[in-house]
Amino acid sequence: MARAIRVKDPDRCIGCYSCMLACARLVHRSHSLTKSAIRVQTRGGLQSKWGIDVCRACPDAPCAEACPTGALTPRAGGGVIWRRNKCSRCGNCANACVLRVIHFDEEGYPIICLYCGHCARFCPQEVIVWEEIGP
Amino acid sequence: MILEGPVNVLKIDLESSSWKLEEREDLVGWLGGVGVATQLFMEEAAWDKPPLAPEQPIIFAIGPFSGIYPLATKVVAVFRSPLTEEWGESYAGMRAAIALRFAGYDAVVIKGKAPRPTYLVIDEKGVAFKDARGVWGLDTEETGRLLREFEGGRGRRSIWRIGPAGENLVPLAGVNVDTYRHFGRLGLGALLGSKNLKALVVLGNRSYPIKNPTAYNRVYEKIYRAVVGTPLLSKYHYIGTAENILALNAQGSLPTLNLKASRFEKAEEVSGERFGRESLFRILACAGCPLGCIHVGVYRRPHPKGAGYISTTLAYDYEPIYALGPMLGLDAVDKVYALLREVEASGLDVISTGVVLAWATEALERGVVSEKETLVPLRFGAVESYIQATQYLAQPPNDFYRALGRGLRYATRIYGGEDFALILGGHEMAGYHTGYAFLLGQSVGARHSHLCNAGYSFDQTRKGDYTPEELVQYLLEEEAWRNVLNSLVICLFARKAYTPEVTAEALQALGRETDPQELMILGRKILRQKWEAKKRLGYTLDQIPLPPRRYFETPSGQGLLDPETYAALLKLYREKFASFLNA
Numbered sequence: 236m237a238r239a240i241r242v243k244d245p246d247r248c249i250g251c252y253s254c255m256l257a258c259a260r261l262v263h264r265s266h267s268l269t270k271s272a273i274r275v276q277t278r279g280g281l282q283s284k285w286g287i288d289v290c291r292a293c294p295d296a297p298c299a300e301a302c303p304t305g306a307l308t309p310r311a312g313g314g315v316i317w318r319r320n321k322c323s324r325c326g327n328c329a330n331a332c333v334l335r336v337i338h339f340d341e342e343g344y345p346i347i348c349l350y351c352g353h354c355a356r357f358c359p360q361e362v363i364v365w366e367e368i369g370p
Numbered sequence: 371m372i373l374e375g376p377v378n379v380l381k382i383d384l385e386s387s388s389w390k391l392e393e394r395e396d397l398v399g400w401l402g403g404v405g406v407a408t409q410l411f412m413e414e415a416a417w418d419k420p421p422l423a424p425e426q427p428i429i430f431a432i433g434p435f436s437g438i439y440p441l442a443t444k445v446v447a448v449f450r451s452p453l454t455e456e457w458g459e460s461y462a463g464m465r466a467a468i469a470l471r472f473a474g475y476d477a478v479v480i481k482g483k484a485p486r487p488t489y490l491v492i493d494e495k496g497v498a499f500k501d502a503r504g505v506w507g508l509d510t511e512e513t514g515r516l517l518r519e520f521e522g523g524r525g526r527r528s529i530w531r532i533g534p535a536g537e538n539l540v541p542l543a544g545v546n547v548d549t550y551r552h553f554g555r556l557g558l559g560a561l562l563g564s565k566n567l568k569a570l571v572v573l574g575n576r577s578y579p580i581k582n583p584t585a586y587n588r589v590y591e592k593i594y595r596a597v598v599g600t601p602l603l604s605k606y607h608y609i610g611t612a613e614n615i616l617a618l619n620a621q622g623s624l625p626t627l628n629l630k631a632s633r634f635e636k637a638e639e640v641s642g643e644r645f646g647r648e649s650l651f652r653i654l655a656c657a658g659c660p661l662g663c664i665h666v667g668v669y670r671r672p673h674p675k676g677a678g679y680i681s682t683t684l685a686y687d688y689e690p691i692y693a694l695g696p697m698l699g700l701d702a703v704d705k706v707y708a709l710l711r712e713v714e715a716s717g718l719d720v721i722s723t724g725v726v727l728a729w730a731t732e733a734l735e736r737g738v739v740s741e742k743e744t745l746v747p748l749r750f751g752a753v754e755s756y757i758q759a760t761q762y763l764a765q766p767p768n769d770f771y772r773a774l775g776r777g778l779r780y781a782t783r784i785y786g787g788e789d790f791a792l793i794l795g796g797h798e799m800a801g802y803h804t805g806y807a808f809l810l811g812q813s814v815g816a817r818h819s820h821l822c823n824a825g826y827s828f829d830q831t832r833k834g835d836y837t838p839e840e841l842v843q844y845l846l847e848e849e850a851w852r853n854v855l856n857s858l859v860i861c862l863f864a865r866k867a868y869t870p871e872v873t874a875e876a877l878q879a880l881g882r883e884t885d886p887q888e889l890m891i892l893g894r895k896i897l898r899q900k901w902e903a904k905k906r907l908g909y910t911l912d913q914i915p916l917p918p919r920r921y922f923e924t925p926s927g928q929g930l931l932d933p934e935t936y937a938a939l940l941k942l943y944r945e946k947f948a949s950f951l952n953a
Binding site for chain 2: 249250251252253256259260261263264265266267268269270274275276277281282284340341357359360
């Protein structure tokens with residue numbers, strides 16, 4: 236079964252950024268807030284609620300459809316697999332992403348969710364969960 | 371600097387709108403945070419100039435753990451305090467530290483006075499000097515809103531700003547950080563005001579490679595699990611620091627009605643539990659803290675013209691409730707909120723505001739001052755007068771409020787009433803009438819805060835069962851170690867997770883060879899430097915006055931305190947102090 240990240244209960248988010256830091260630390264081996272496939276931000280000031288943007292692992296991924304080099308291919312069950320060596324850094328994937336969750340690192344490579352679940356493991360409030368999504 | 375390479379110091383001159391970056395290898399040994407900031411202060415301070423002279427520096431610093439390990443969420447500010455005129459040291463959290471980390475600066479030094487109202491944008495490209503004329507005069511909330519709209523970096527930026535109190539150079543003014551946190555206590559807001567500096571927006575998008583992922587991830591997870599997975603710190607999340615209202619009340623340590631009492635009849639009405647039940651809206655965390663202790667409540671009240679209801683969100687903690695609730699006899703959640711809203715908007719320090727207003731109330735009761743001075747009929751429990759008086763503190767309409775805004779040490783020199791002025795170390799007291807260790811601790815701690823050495827904690831755990839030597843040794847050792855934690859710069863709520871052993875291990879995982887013993891020695895060294903600065907600013911342990919009589923008239927958590935016992939403890943502290951620092 237493929238797994239993916241789901242935002243289960245954003246009302247419980249405390250804005251600690253542990254998920255973003257976990258992605259940066261464990262996937263991208265960086266101390267960073269930007270090298271992370273997950274973005275937590277306010278909807279305008281700390282009086283507002285948090286918005287948590289993650290890859291939703293679309294079943295028929297528009298980002299893969301837009302990829303001209305085959306670097307992004309659909310994954311069985313939903314979502315995509317990214318191959319760095321095929322990536323031309325054209326940016327089409329980010330433009331195609333309906334949820335606008337694809338950002339770039341300083342070399343211009345897209346930061347694509349691996350569905351590894353580290354962010355969920357470090358969420359102290361179970362806002363984000365890592366769960367099975369399909370075959 | 372993440373332990374490799376020099377300490378990056380951003381130096382800003384407001385007068386010429388210029389900045390430069392200095393890479394300081396020589397500062398690496400001072401770790402970061404307060405260690406580095408103290409060194410920079412030694413270099414930059416205008417020793418013979420008053421606190422608000424343009425030459426005086428404001429120094430901000432983060433440490434090697436900031437944005438790197440859990441709960442390393444604070445920025446330290448060091449400056450000459452306009453309130454005590456000596457050592458100023460203050461901490462703020464929320465996104466302050468992580469923003470500075472990813473902007474790429476370990477420390478920021480700000481000097482000079484801008485030719486006109488200005489706000490700064492600090493990012494990885496450097497510093498932008500922006501016109502703040504239209505923002506000048508606005509309260510802290512509206513200032514925050516506008517700067518959020520003007521500047522980028524949503525979710526990764528931190529906005530530090532002053533309100534009218536800081537603009538008017540009131541020494542009780544703090545700096546509001548990201549709506550719900552503050553650089554409080556020693557008057558940093560007045561310093562920003564004196565420099566025509568309305569706000570700083572700090573943001574950054576930098577990333578740093580992790581050098582040794584195996585070791586680092588192991589230590590990170592260990593600390594993370596110690597913080598979230600155990601009951602060690604959960605109290606900060608559930609009820610929050612405000613749980614102390616009932617705890618201290620039960621111990622008879624809750625300063626009430628200008629410390630005429632140490633229990634508040636209506637403590638239940640303003641307890642943390644009550645705030646939670648009646649008003650809690652959400653809990654927030656500083657960036658990088660999985661715990662989340664920031665309790666935000668809704669202050670909902672009838673529309674003044676009867677058109678339904680209006681609401682404001684405000685963060686509550688133990689100290690604001692203590693200072694505005696029991697201290698002033700405000701006995702309902704909404705009364706505390708009504709006053710807190712005014713304090714927050716004007717950018718005053720909440721503890722000092724409560725304590726000076728409590729003194730003014732008693733001074734009026736006793737005829738030490740009259741309504742000619744206070745302008746409003748200050749009376750314990752009467753919130754409307756306190757709201758008006760708070761506005762007067764931020765924008766003084768007469769000499770009395772001008773004096774009161776300089777703190778009780780100054781005001782009592784003019785008006786008298788020293789016996790019931792709750793001053794310790796030249797500073798308004800924190801909310802812990804727990805016993806001798808608090809009383810002595812706040813008087814002798816470097817920044818005259820209850821957090822310098824946590825005397826209150828010693829009082830609470832030892833319950834009077836100690837020798838004088840043990841008390842003094844505790845205060846000295848705790849303060850020295852806290853200088854290490856404050857150099858890192860962690861939130862002190864995590865102090866039990868960051869033992870000397872864990873701290874050394876965490877540093878080793880980042881590539882710095884050290885051990886607990888070396889860190890403890892460094893703590894003393896930093897404290898020694900601070901005291902060198904304090905001495906040059908005119909403070910010595912020989913001139914500490916006996917705390918005002920009120921402390922000895924109202925029973926503490928340890929019962930009635932005796933001035934002679936206090937004097938003996940102070941004498942012992944003085945005797946041990948030099949040998950401790952130089953050991």
